[in-house]
């Protein structure tokens with residue numbers, strides 16, 4: 841908890857118990873949740889927490905670069921505590937989102953330019969059928 845608290849302080853975010861708990865959930869759950877999934881989980885531990893608090897916290901974390909937002913499904917935002925440059929694979933069958941650890945050959949965010957434009961972020965979205973589903977279908 842102390843390390844998480846310090847992480848918030850370092851970003852200039854007031855480390856309330858609710859914010860620390862949400863950060864903890866994100867760190868221990870790298871399954872790219874939606875804000876609603878975070879809310880559902882938090883509500884079980886803290887019945888008094890409001891949806892607004894969860895949404896506001898997620899936005900505060902986003903603004904401060906503690907998390908990244910993925911729009912891979914096209915329907916909802918998913919949140920990722922892993923802010924290192926990496927890509928994602930969405931399974932069309934089970935809906936699971938996987939981290940894909942390959943380097944984009946066109947440049948590095950914060951370093952390179954593309955057609956004269958400076959790159960801040962790179963998001964690679966791959967979609968298809970994941971290896972778990974492929975295995976289940978072939979057996």
Ligand SMILES: [Zn+2]
Pocket residue numbers: 931932933934935936969970971972973
């Ligand atoms: Zn799948």
Ligand SMILES: [Zn+2]
Pocket residue numbers: 872920922926927928938939
């Ligand atoms: Zn990820």
